[in-house]
Amino acid sequence: MRHEQHQDTLSRRDRRIERRQEEILEAAASVFAAEGYAQATTREIAAAADIAEGSLYNYFASKRDILVAIISRSPSPIDRLWAEAENLADRDGFIGLVERALLAPAPEQPWIRTVTKEAWTDDELFREYQADHVRETVTRVARLIERGIEAGWLRPVDPEHVAQALVGTLMASMMLLLRHTRGSEEPGEREQAARATADLLLFGLMKPEGTPHA
Amino acid sequence: MRHEQHQDTLSRRDRRIERRQEEILEAAASVFAAEGYAQATTREIAAAADIAEGSLYNYFASKRDILVAIISRSPSPIDRLWAEAENLADRDGFIGLVERALLAPAPEQPWIRTVTKEAWTDDELFREYQADHVRETVTRVARLIERGIEAGWLRPVDPEHVAQALVGTLMASMMLLLRHTRGSEEPGEREQAARATADLLLFGLMKPEGTPHA
Amino acid sequence: MRHEQHQDTLSRRDRRIERRQEEILEAAASVFAAEGYAQATTREIAAAADIAEGSLYNYFASKRDILVAIISRSPSPIDRLWAEAENLADRDGFIGLVERALLAPAPEQPWIRTVTKEAWTDDELFREYQADHVRETVTRVARLIERGIEAGWLRPVDPEHVAQALVGTLMASMMLLLRHTRGSEEPGEREQAARATADLLLFGLMKPEGTPHA
Amino acid sequence: MRHEQHQDTLSRRDRRIERRQEEILEAAASVFAAEGYAQATTREIAAAADIAEGSLYNYFASKRDILVAIISRSPSPIDRLWAEAENLADRDGFIGLVERALLAPAPEQPWIRTVTKEAWTDDELFREYQADHVRETVTRVARLIERGIEAGWLRPVDPEHVAQALVGTLMASMMLLLRHTRGSEEPGEREQAARATADLLLFGLMKPEGTPHA
DNA sequence: AATGAATGAGTATTCATTCAT
DNA sequence: GATGAATGAATACTCATTCAT
Incomplete structure (x- = not known):
């Protein structure tokens, strides 16, 4: 039982992380669409995703990484x-x-x-x-x-x-x-x-x- | 005579200007080809055209203008x-x-x-x-x-x-x-x-x- | 008895805390040695001490505090x-x-x-x-x-x-x-x-x- | 005569450049002294030298370069x-x-x-x-x-x-x-x-x- | 027209610290 | 006490463009 709950917690966190990633990708995609990749700033992406700028880097290693993720997903x-x-x-x-x-x-x-x-x-x-x-x-x-x-x-x-x-x-x-x-x-x-x-x-x-x- | 000479001078100047412009376009085109438009710097273009950076702006209003000129010519x-x-x-x-x-x-x-x-x-x-x-x-x-x-x-x-x-x-x-x-x-x-x-x-x-x- | 046990628990906890602190100091010292104080990140120190980054702050108030502790101990x-x-x-x-x-x-x-x-x-x-x-x-x-x-x-x-x-x-x-x-x-x-x-x-x-x- | 004047102009410019460099070094030295190298920002150095931040890089390739120049001069x-x-x-x-x-x-x-x-x-x-x-x-x-x-x-x-x-x-x-x-x-x-x-x-x-x- | 020094706005990324769980 | 995601301030450097000479 206890073990199951632990698993539950883990997977809930995992799901939250995954959701966040997708939120970021969605936000970034719309910013990219509006301004183009080069013009888009990480500040704008973060604002669109409603998170702190630094938090982007908890999910993606770089701005370019976000672009790659958008492509492959x-x-x-x-x-x-x-x-x-x-x-x-x-x-x-x-x-x-x-x-x-x-x-x-x-x-x-x-x-x-x-x-x-x-x-x-x-x-x-x-x-x-x-x-x-x-x-x-x-x-x-x-x-x-x-x-x-x-x-x-x-x-x-x-x-x-x-x-x-x-x-x-x-x-x-x-x-x-x-x-x-x-x-x-x-x-x-x-x-x-x-x-x-x-x-x-x-x-x-x-x-x-x-x-x-x- | 004086008038003619003036005309002559003008047209010679015009020709010189045009020649310079083309030199710049050629240089810029090769830099753009090598690095892409966004990466290419005006400094590089000027160097390739063997001209001072500021002089570019005597022939073209902006970096983008150079790209437009390349396209249309x-x-x-x-x-x-x-x-x-x-x-x-x-x-x-x-x-x-x-x-x-x-x-x-x-x-x-x-x-x-x-x-x-x-x-x-x-x-x-x-x-x-x-x-x-x-x-x-x-x-x-x-x-x-x-x-x-x-x-x-x-x-x-x-x-x-x-x-x-x-x-x-x-x-x-x-x-x-x-x-x-x-x-x-x-x-x-x-x-x-x-x-x-x-x-x-x-x-x-x-x-x-x-x-x-x- | 109960009282003794409480004391016992406390002192055992104290010992555990002290041990942890020393583990952290040792880890931090080796990171500092390898990279210098300014370059060393709390993330690295935490990793070297096999502890979560946030847990550092249960034992020391700041990165600088760790340095001070190293010096005095x-x-x-x-x-x-x-x-x-x-x-x-x-x-x-x-x-x-x-x-x-x-x-x-x-x-x-x-x-x-x-x-x-x-x-x-x-x-x-x-x-x-x-x-x-x-x-x-x-x-x-x-x-x-x-x-x-x-x-x-x-x-x-x-x-x-x-x-x-x-x-x-x-x-x-x-x-x-x-x-x-x-x-x-x-x-x-x-x-x-x-x-x-x-x-x-x-x-x-x-x-x-x-x-x-x- | 004309040639001499040309030389004159050149050396005047050279002297101005050298003077600027020394102004920057002096300004940087005082900022470094007050805050230490790591803490000192290029913004502060530029302000102390009374020039634009970007102009620093017309004279020195990097912040560290300024430190090296201070040392050797x-x-x-x-x-x-x-x-x-x-x-x-x-x-x-x-x-x-x-x-x-x-x-x-x-x-x-x-x-x-x-x-x-x-x-x-x-x-x-x-x-x-x-x-x-x-x-x-x-x-x-x-x-x-x-x-x-x-x-x-x-x-x-x-x-x-x-x-x-x-x-x-x-x-x-x-x-x-x-x-x-x-x-x-x-x-x-x-x-x-x-x-x-x-x-x-x-x-x-x-x-x-x-x-x-x- | 030519020069190139001066400008300064613009930006991705890092990291100590906090805090909800 | 433990965790690690979230934060956001902080910063060296670039570069198109301007302008004094």
Whole structure:
């Protein structure tokens, strides 16, 4: 009994610590989103997390460590989409998936621009991001492509490399499409761009050979 | 005579100023490439330009101004490629163009990573970059697509939106492919990725309807 | 009985407290020796004493308090030497004593450098050190000198002031000689320096008047 | 002419720089003396020198660099004394010299305690101090001792080692005697201590052999 | 126009001490 | 008494920009 209580206490403390960490990450993410990583100060992060500045360092070794933790813990928008990919197996489902991927709002996680920016020139962050988010998705997509080829509704391509290209291009395009959100040009502009991109990736630019002239 | 000489002096001075500005931009670009924009100090830029730190401010209003000037003056790698696009009109030339675009090494301008990074979260820089480099290219590509459709070797798509999607996706992919240069994984890896992406953009993933099973 | 037990408990607790205090002092002394007082952190001291950081403050009021406690509890190297001085009464014994004092390695207590350093500019620590270690030694040496004069093997000097000067000079020289330990120049260097100093203190520089030319 | 003027301008600037450096050193020395090296802040030093905090770093690379510069530029009290030693050659002059050395006020340079304290546990500073101040003095004293031995008024000792011992002991004793200044005990106390030390170093403790009983 | 010294606001991180559990 | 998370004051150093010469 006594022992159990001890365990209980320990785990309660552990849970408190974990909760605190997540509070900090959440606060930091919002500050990063608002100001960018470089501009964000530890003072602001601490204030947003409603703790003392020094307390940050009880949970993370450095400001950069916080960024790394954000990257590895947060699901990227792509993750969620391809999670459902697992169960897809038909042509129309696949098309819908690519379209939805490009239309996904994803601004629920505004810090993603900051993370992307930093990862862009920081090889360590880039690897971290790839390892935590991209790798698995590529594998899943490769399997999906394989099945599509077998089922006959996908061109016979090299599944591995094309999966890489597709995911990379999808991500890059999503990032670019995210920009449309801000400069609020004509509404629907973003949707049209997304649809055009989806069409491009799915059907390519070239008219299939053996197709009669328009 | 006196007047002419004055004019002469002025224009000579103007030319000197312009030459100096370009020297500074060149120096700054190499420093930015080596260290990134945020890390680069005005002291380093001045040293690289062989000029006093204070003198920088006779030519540019701020450090950021130098970055903006670099963006608007330097041709982007895409520019040069699509410049030759003007004269293309056949199917194979088009295919080759896309492939070359993705395979272009582009490390001649290493500062491009820095510029991209900064433009990524800085809306003003982003617009600057688009206005100076992307807009015109999109227009040219749209015309090219139009001609391709008319000539019958391109699918009948909306030229404007697909041009946007193509250029955006091409640029994004190029950026991603640039990363491959650094972590020198297996040689040829980058080429394979580029080729897979080109194939994706040109022919799409889907098997054209009406095509017999494999 | 109950009363006795209470006393017993108390004194057992007292003993435990004292033991803990000494453990802390020992741990702190070794940390101070390794890093110096300013560099040493309470975290390190606590770790070395195998105790929680906060628990330190159940035994000592502050970090500085620990230093003070170290000073007042630890015997200085001089103490032990002059302890044996008590029983000396002859010329040769005295000479040997001074020589041994200067040659004493004293690295058994490496924290002495730290203590000395801090006491050097901290008047309160200095007084503490004097009161706890120097004062009594000076008195003993003065008595020794007095006896030497009476016995006829010491010059007739003012015992009190010369004792002060001798102890002070001895201590200062020992401190300086301690430095030799580190930069391990030629071996024997330290011994020679010590011997020269002993000779100086014992026989002075001047040739006694009335001594024939060399 | 023009060239000369150019030189003139340069040297004026140089002189201004040098003057500034010395102002900073002077200001820093007084702050160090008042608070000790570790306690002194760059903000205080800058304020005392009446310049901006950042300007410090136009003249010195770091706070520690300022300390090193103070050490190597400032004459130690010993330096000045032994400068006059050069011309001494007789017994009484020598005696007077040692006495004056120990009585030298030297609190004109209150930062010397700080410097000593830091050099005490910092081998690099210690070497710096030795190289800049002690080495030459030891050599001069060795020559002086040599002459004294030849002239017959000094005991036949090893000049080199005894010079080292004498200077070291003198310095150490001076340092200790400096403490008397602060805790203003009885006036004259310091003088008596100094005189006793001088007597000790000059004539030693032991009664010369062959001297009749008192 | 050129220079480079002067400026001073801006900031991540450390650490002795406190205090709730 | 024990713990260790929370605190927050304290600080050397950087660097874009200005300005006197």
